[in-house]
Amino acid sequence: xxxxxxxxxxxxxxxxxxxxxxxxxxxxxxxxxxxxxxxxxxxxxxxxxxxxxxxxxxxxxxxxxxxxxxxxxxxxxxxxxxxxxxxxxxxxxxxxxxxxxxxxxxxxxxxxxxxxxxxxxxxxxxxxxxxxxxxxxxxxxxxxxxxxxxxxxxxxxxxxxxxxxxxxxxxxxxxxxxxxxxxxxxxxxxxxxxxxxxxxxxxxxxxxxxxxxxxxxxxxxxxxxxxxxxxxxxxxxxxxxxxxxxxxxxxxxxxxxxxxxxxxxxxxxxxxxxxxxxxxxxxxxxxxxxxxxxxxxxxxxxxxxxxxxxxxxxxxxxxxxxxxxxxxxxxxxxxxxxxxxxxxxxxxxxxxxxxxxxxxxxxxxxxxxxxxxxxxxxxxxxxxxxxxxxxxxxxxxxxxxxxxxxxxxxxxxxxxxxxxxxxxxxxxxxxxxxxxxxxxxxxxxxxxxxxxxxxxxxxxxxxxxxxxxxxxxxxxxxxxxxxxxxxxxxxxxxxxxxxxxxxxxxxxxxxxxxxxxxxxxxxxxxxxxxxxxxxxxxxxxxxxxxxxxxxxxxxxxxxxxxxxxxxxxxxxxxxxxxxxxxxxxxxxxxxxxxxxxxxxxxxxxxxxxxxxxxxxxxxxxxxxxxxxxxxxxxxxxxxxxxxxxxxxxxxxxxxxxxxxxxxxxxxxxxxxxxxxxxxxxxxxxxxxxxxxxxxxxxxxxxxxxxxxxxxxxxxxxxxxxxxxx
Numbered sequence: 235x236x237x238x239x240x241x242x243x244x245x246x247x248x249x250x251x252x253x254x255x256x257x258x259x260x261x262x263x264x265x266x267x268x269x270x271x272x273x274x275x276x277x278x279x280x281x282x283x284x285x286x287x288x289x290x291x292x293x294x295x296x297x298x299x300x301x302x303x304x305x306x307x308x309x310x311x312x313x314x315x316x317x318x319x320x321x322x323x324x325x326x327x328x329x330x331x332x333x334x335x336x337x338x339x340x341x342x343x344x345x346x347x348x349x350x351x352x353x354x355x356x357x358x359x360x361x362x363x364x365x366x367x368x369x370x371x372x373x374x375x376x377x378x379x380x381x382x383x384x385x386x387x388x389x390x391x392x393x394x395x396x397x398x399x400x401x402x403x404x405x406x407x408x409x410x411x412x413x414x415x416x417x418x419x420x421x422x423x424x425x426x427x428x429x430x431x432x433x434x435x436x437x438x439x440x441x442x443x444x445x446x447x448x449x450x451x452x453x454x455x456x457x458x459x460x461x462x463x464x465x466x467x468x469x470x471x472x473x474x475x476x477x478x479x480x481x482x483x484x485x486x487x488x489x490x491x492x493x494x495x496x497x498x499x500x501x502x503x504x505x506x507x508x509x510x511x512x513x514x515x516x517x518x519x520x521x522x523x524x525x526x527x528x529x530x531x532x533x534x535x536x537x538x539x540x541x542x543x544x545x546x547x548x549x550x551x552x553x554x555x556x557x558x559x560x561x562x563x564x565x566x567x568x569x570x571x572x573x574x575x576x577x578x579x580x581x582x583x584x585x586x587x588x589x590x591x592x593x594x595x596x597x598x599x600x601x602x603x604x605x606x607x608x609x610x611x612x613x614x615x616x617x618x619x620x621x622x623x624x625x626x627x628x629x630x631x632x633x634x635x636x637x638x639x640x641x642x643x644x645x646x647x648x649x650x651x652x653x654x655x656x657x658x659x660x661x662x663x664x665x666x667x668x669x670x671x672x673x674x675x676x677x678x679x680x681x682x683x684x685x686x687x688x689x690x691x692x693x694x695x696x697x698x699x700x701x702x703x704x705x706x707x708x709x710x711x712x713x714x715x716x717x718x719x720x721x722x723x724x725x726x727x728x729x730x731x732x733x734x735x736x737x738x739x740x741x742x743x744x745x746x747x748x749x750x751x752x753x754x755x756x757x758x759x760x761x762x763x764x765x766x767x768x769x770x771x772x773x774x775x776x777x778x779x780x781x782x783x784x785x786x787x788x789x790x791x792x793x794x795x796x797x798x799x800x801x802x803x804x805x806x807x808x809x810x811x812x813x814x815x816x817x818x819x820x821x822x823x824x825x826x827x828x829x830x831x832x833x834x835x836x837x838x839x840x841x842x843x844x845x846x847x848x849x850x851x852x853x854x855x856x857x858x859x860x861x862x863x864x865x866x867x868x869x870x871x872x873x874x875x876x877x878x879x880x881x882x883x884x885x886x887x888x889x890x891x892x893x894x895x896x897x898x899x900x901x902x903x904x905x906x907x908x909x910x911x912x913x914x915x916x917x918x919x920x921x922x923x924x925x926x927x928x929x930x931x932x933x934x935x936x937x938x939x940x941x942x943x944x945x946x947x948x949x950x951x952x953x954x955x956x957x958x959x
Contacts (some may be wrong), residue, residue: 345495
C-alpha cells in the first residue's frame with residue numbers, strides 16, 4: 235500500500251500496490267477492501283514455454299549443477315574415486331586445447347585398470363561444459379550402431395524413425411560435425427577400425443574412447459592407463475574402508491598389484507565385513523595358492539582379480555546362495571544394462587534358490603544388494619552392470635556341467651524376452667535394440683558350450699530379422715548363419731525350421747549383393763519346403779517369390795516370370811484373388827513384365843494390385859503409394875505422360891502425409907515426377923523436383939549411394955538440356 239507521496243524505485247516499481255494517497259477515509263476504506271479481495275489474474279490454460287515453442291533438449295537452459303539435458307551415461311559416479319590426477323589433467327588439457335588432433339582422446343590399457351571409471355569421472359566433472367554427453371557401447375558392431383543411432387531421438391532428427399539404421403547414424407554424425415558443446419564416449423572399442431566411421435568430421439565437440447588396444451596412432455594419441463601409483467592406492471584403501479593403517483594399505487596394495495578393480499573388491503569386502511586391511515591381506519595369502527594352482531585361462535585377467543573375486547564369492551555363497559547363483563547367471567549375459575524385468579520374467583527358467591528369490595521382490599533385492607556390497611555388481615534404474623573381468627572369472631571357476639546349465643538358462647531367458655514377429659512391427663524395435671547385446675552374448679556362450687540349440691537358433695534368427703530390418707545387413711547375415719548352424723544341429727538339415735533360416739540368410743545375401751549365394755539359399759529352402767508341404771503350399775510360394783526376385787536381379791527375366799507366376803497361382807488358390815499377398819505377387823510380376831517389354835501386361839498387373847490394396851488398406855496407405863508409383867512408371871513408358879504425372883503426384887501426396895517431406899520414399903516419388911515433368915517440357919518444375927530429390931537422398935543416403943548418383947545425374951542432364959546442350 236502507498237500511504238504517502240514517494241518515488242518508487244528499483245524493485246518497488248515492479249510491485250502491484252493499493253494506492254491510498256489523497257483519498258478520504260471512506261474512499262480509502264473501499265480501495266483497501268477491494269485491493270485485499272482482488273484475485274490473482276490467471277489464464278484459462280497454461281502458457282507455452284518458451285514463446286509457445288519447445289526447444290530441443292540440447293538448447294534448453296539448466297540449473298547450475300544439473301546434468302546436461304541429453305545424458306545417457308549408464309554408470310553412477312564413483313564416490314570413492316581417488317587419484318588419477320595426472321591422467322585427468324592430460325585428458326582435460328588435450329580436450330580443452332581446441333587443437334583438431336587432440337579432440338579425440340583414447341584411454342588405452344588392460345582390463346581392470348579403470349579406463350571406464352576414468353571416462354565416467356571426466357563426464358561428471360565436466361558435465362557443466364556440455365549440453366550433450368552420449369555413451370556408446372562399442373564392443374559389438376550391432377550394439378555400437380544401435381547406441382550411436384539412438385542419439386537421433388533426443389536430438390529430434392527426422393531420421394530417428396527411419397527403418398534403415400544407417401540413415402540415423404549418418405544423421406547423428408552430421409549433427410555432431412556441425413554443432414558444438416558435446417561429449418561422445420565410445421566405451422570398450424575393440425580397435426580403431428571398429429569406430430572410425432562413428433567419429434564425426436569437423437572440430438565441434440570432444441570424443442573419449444576407452445580400449446584395451448594400445449594401437450591408436452592413426453586416429454588419436456592414446457593416453458596409457460596403467461595400474462594406480464602406490465601413493466594413490468594407499469590413499470584409496472583407507473578412504474574406501476575407513477581404516478587408517480597406511481602401512482597395511484601399502485602391503486595390501488603391493489599384493490594386489492595396485493590394480494583398481496582388485497583394490498575396489500578388496501575394499502568392499504573389508505567394509506562389508508568390518509575387517510582390517512591386515513586381516514584381508516592374510517586372507518589373500520590363503521586364497522592365492524588356490525587360484526594359482528587352478529591356473530588362469532586364456533583371458534587377460536590377472537591372478538589378483540581372481541583371488542579377490544574368490545574371497546568375496548566364498549563369503550557370498552555362505553550368506554546368500556541366491557546372490558551366488560545370480561552372479562553365475564549374469565556371467566553369461568552382456569555386461570552392461572541387464573534388464574531386471576527380464577530376469578524377473580525369466581524366473582521359470584532358473585533353478586532354486588535363485589528362482590524363488592527372483593519371484594520375491596524383497597529376496598531379489600537382497601541378492602542384488604549382497605553383490606553390490608562386495609562390488610561385484612552395479613545397479614542403476616532397474617538395470618544391472620557387471621565388470622567383464624568379473625564375468626570371466628565367474629565363468630572360469632564353474633565346473634563344465636554347471637557352466638552349461640547357466641549358459642542354457644541365460645539364453646532361454648533372453649529368447650523368451652526377445653520380441654517375435656518383428657518384420658512388420660517397428661514398435662518392437664526399441665526393445666530389440668535393448669536386448670540385442672544379451673542375445674548375442676548368451677548365444678555365443680551357448681554355441682561354445684553346445685547347449686540349448688533350439689532356443690539359441692531361434693534367438694539368433696530373431697536378432698537377424700531385427701538387424702536386417704535396420705539395414706545392418708552384414709550383422710544380419712552373421713546372425714542368420716549362426717542361427718542356421720544351430721537349427722541344423724537341433725533339427726537336421728532338411729527341417730522346415732531350417733528352411734526359414736536358409737531363406738532369411740538368402741534375403742541378407744541378396745541385400746549385400748551376393749546374388750549367387752542368395753539364389754542357392756532360396757533354392758535350398760524351396761527344396762526343403764516342397765518336400766515338407768508339397769508343391770502348392772503358401773510357404774512354398776514365399777520361397778518361389780524370393781527366387782523370382784533374385785532371378786530378376788541376375789537378369790534371368792524368363793525364369794523370374796515363371797517363378798512369380800507360380801507363386802501367384804499358389805497364393806490365389808490359398809487366399810483367393812483379392813488378398814494383399816496376391817497383390818504383392820501381382821505387383822512383383824508387373825516389374826518383370828515391364829522389364830520384358832510387356833507394358834500392357836505390366837499395367838494390368840499394377841492396376842490389379844492397386845485395386846486389391848486400396849480395398850485392403852484404403853486409398854492413402856504407403857503400400858498403395860508404392861504401387862501407384864510403379865503404375866506411373868509403366869504409364870510413362872507407354873507414353874501417357876499426363877497419366878504418369880497424375881500417378882506420381884498422388885504417390886507423393888500419400889508419402890508426404892505418411893512420412894513427412896524429407897523421406898527416401900518421398901525422394902523416389904519426387905525424382906520420378908521430375909523426369910516426367912522434363913518429358914512434358916516443364917523444365918522449371920522438373921529442376922525443382924530433381925533438386926529436392928537430390929537434397930533428400932544426400933541427407934539420407936550420402937553422396938556415394940547409387941540413388942544419390944542417379945539423382946545427381948538426372949539434375950545434370952536437365953541442366954544441360956536447359957542450356958541447349
